[in-house]
Amino acid sequence: MEDSKILDLFFERSEQAILELDHTYGAAVKNTARNLLRDPQDVEECVNDAYLGVWNSIPPQRPEPLVSYVCRIVRNLAVSRLRSENASKRNSSLDLVLEELEECIPAKTDVEGELEARELARAIDRFLAALSYPDRYLFLRRYWFADPVHEIAARTGLRENRVSVRLFRLREKLRKHLQKEGLLA
């Protein structure tokens, strides 16, 4: 079902909205949670909480695209759960992918203290906009959805080694982009 029709159902407060949301985007939402949480029960609870969050926020919100909205909610919920369960551990799949990104972004920068996440997000937007679709896809799957490399390889039909090399180059490109934008020394 199209986003606009699903949103209409939410605005009508029809419970069919959740069913249609799950039918249309359930696979993507569950996959996002599964990449971050190992326990299937945690995944299920997290997805249900995300749907509840969508139910509670629409209306008044009318997000577009809907899939990004619900995936972002489930991603945030999964990370909150992860952080509360493993406060002292740094071994989740999310930590692994963020660690990759950290490696190409030096820890000590002149602006580290002041740099707001939103400003960084806009810089990443501009970086993504300048990439080809396949590169954007690789970057998002790895660093937003936290997909394992072998899954990205399977999704794109590329060899794992090729995906890894490409991701390495994308991180380098991001680092140069952030330097060019003055966000890194």
Add this chain to the structure above:
Amino acid sequence: MNRDKLFSALGEIDPRFVAEAVRYAPEEAAAPSERSKHMKSKRILSLALAAALIVALGFTAYGLYLGFEYRRPAAEETFSIHWDDSPDGTITWSDAKLVVTLPELEESREIEFRTGWLPGEMLSLQSEAWKQYFTAETLSDNGNNVGIPAYQGMMQPLQIQTFCTTQFNQGGALLLLYQTPGEIREEHWEEKNLDVLLFRSSIHFDAVPDYGIPARDQVIDNILLLNQEEGWVVKVVGQIGEEQLRKVAENLEFRPTGNTLRYEDFDSHFAFFDAGVG
């Protein structure tokens, strides 16, 4: 840069990018790109065309994620190639053996190179001068007794040439006209940020009994070096053997000339890269 801030920043990116990454559908990619739209559509068309050719004709070689895309053209495909000796300055060629296309950029940074390593037999050609073209054809012994024994019978021991990728925008290509390529390998040389194609090609010469010349196959090694970001490509080809050719390529030094060149700066948008003389 702490991890939480990185996580938050990623969570704040444009939701359209997230939406388009839910499933892999390059043909439907709708998010805006800073690249010019006509170039993007040309590129997508070229990807689709090449992919269709691969499926239709069983070609296996197609580099998508390195900058190169290459294919063996269909028999009916023709190319208009710059050719000084023809009346209108071009020839139409219909029997190319390999077509290599390159990422489209608005501007290429023109470069020049110098050799950091040459085989011992070529040391007379070693120089500190920066160049855009290098040939060792004077060292091949073509029966005129001016060559050196090591390169006896060779047509082209070593040839190096630079190109700007913008020359090949909008459907242009580097073409292998005569030699038939074998297996094509792809590498990325991280240190110099180069995408690399390596392959061996050959051409068969029939025997000429009247002159006592036997049939033979001439084998050439080919290396193409591409810097996607700066928009240049360098061919390193020759008959000195794969190992030595690779060493030459790995030790090339590059520097920008200071010029930037665009598509419209070139008269011809096809160039051939067979290891010829001249």
